[in-house]
Amino acid sequence: xxxxxxxxxxxxxxxNKNGExxxxxxxxxxxxYNYILTFSHNVGVTQTKRGSFxxx
Numbered sequence: 001x002x003x004x005x006x007x008x009x010x011x012x013x014x015x016n017k018n019g020e021x022x023x024x025x026x027x028x029x030x031x032x033y034n035y036i037l038t039f040s041h042n043v044g045v046t047q048t049k050r051g052s053f054x055x056x
Contacts, residue, residue, distance in 0.1 A: 003029045
C-alpha cells in the first residue's frame, strides 16, 4: 500500500539461483509503504510475508 493508500502490484522474475527473484520497483512517492509478498514453493504451499518501510 502506497502513502496515498493505493495498491501497487509487481511480478518478479526468477533468477534461477536458489529460488531468488528480482523485482524492478518504481516507488513514486516518499512516505510509509506496507508490503505483502505471496509466493509458493514446488510443493504448492503458499507463503505470505508482510512488513513496512519508509522511503525518505
